[in-house]
Amino acid sequence: MLEVSAISLHYGKHLALDNVALSVADKETVVVLGANGAGKSSLLKAIAGMVRPNPGARVNLDGVNLVGRPDHSFVEQGIALVPEGRGIFGDLTVAENLELGAYPRHARPHEARQRALVLDLFPRLGERQQQIARTMSGGEQQMLAIGRALMSCPRLLMLDEPSLGLAPIVTTELFAALQRIGQTDIALLVVEQNVKASLGIADRGYLMEAGRIVGTGSAAALRSDAAVQQAFLGGAAPTAISTGVFP
Ligand SMILES: Nc1ncnc2c1ncn2[C@@H]1O[C@H](COP(=O)(O)OP(=O)(O)OP(=O)(O)O)[C@@H](O)[C@H]1O
Numbered sequence: 001m002l003e004v005s006a007i008s009l010h011y012g013k014h015l016a017l018d019n020v021a022l023s024v025a026d027k028e029t030v031v032v033l034g035a036n037g038a039g040k041s042s043l044l045k046a047i048a049g050m051v052r053p054n055p056g057a058r059v060n061l062d063g064v065n066l067v068g069r070p071d072h073s074f075v076e077q078g079i080a081l082v083p084e085g086r087g088i089f090g091d092l093t094v095a096e097n098l099e100l101g102a103y104p105r106h107a108r109p110h111e112a113r114q115r116a117l118v119l120d121l122f123p124r125l126g127e128r129q130q131q132i133a134r135t136m137s138g139g140e141q142q143m144l145a146i147g148r149a150l151m152s153c154p155r156l157l158m159l160d161e162p163s164l165g166l167a168p169i170v171t172t173e174l175f176a177a178l179q180r181i182g183q184t185d186i187a188l189l190v191v192e193q194n195v196k197a198s199l200g201i202a203d204r205g206y207l208m209e210a211g212r213i214v215g216t217g218s219a220a221a222l223r224s225d226a227a228v229q230q231a232f233l234g235g236a237a238p239t240a241i242s243t244g245v246f247p
Pocket of ligand 1: 016
């Protein structure tokens with residue numbers, strides 16, 4: 001469904017993404033792993049149309065290249081990003097945030113259905129409809145951010161560090177909800193420092209280092225890979241990972 005290729009991105013002279021290629025199949029859950037600064041957030045932003053990669057880049061959704069189109073057309077094509085830091089409207093209520101999520105024209109006819117899906121996934125949002133978003137806990141705000149993204153009827157939901165700053169029990173709850181979303185028609189592309197939890201819900205994964213994809217494999221293969229274990233699962237500092245882990 002999503003085929004990304006030749007994505008290079010400069011911030012001034014700094015090459016943040018170097019010829020990245022990646023794919024996500026229909027209904028698939030894919031995780032992107034990498035140390036801080038590897039380029040994971042930049043990659044999601046490029047796929048969401050929030051930053052413009054270098055000429056020649058392709059973000060193909062069902063064969064249509066979206067690069068160069070205005071950013072709202074990425075949402076209209078069914079791509080939603082829950083950014084790091086959540087991106088909710090803190091001064092608005094839960095209900096208002098969800099309503100704004102359904103703003104894209106294609107999503108409006110499905111607002112009631114999507115709201116039902118969101119409240120089924122996150123019953124707490126139903127109990128807090130009139131609460132001002134910024135007064136909610138971090139976990140509740142993350143649920144609202146995901147709920148707001150779901151209101152836009154995405155076919156591809158991307159999440160940037162959804163568990164950042166959350167307590168372990170809240171993270172468990174969050175990943176259970178993501179797993180349920182992954183069982184629907186929605187494909188997921190997740191960037192996450194919690195490698196264990198993200199590989200637990202993923203079908204496949206990619207490893208990024210210094211702006212490049214350096215490995216890919218099934219979630220099971222990644223989980224048992226020595227380099228991944230040492231860098232992310234064994235308690236060693238998640239610095240650089242060796243290249244060519246999955247040639
Ligand atoms: N707006 C920007 N201007 C300049 N440099 C940037 C900008 N955004 C990111 N960078 C740089 O690009 C590189 C990739 O950053 P990015 O945030 O994509 O990495 P990341 O893997 O998501 O890291 P983290 O896990 O720390 O968020 C880093 O070196 C970062 O400092």
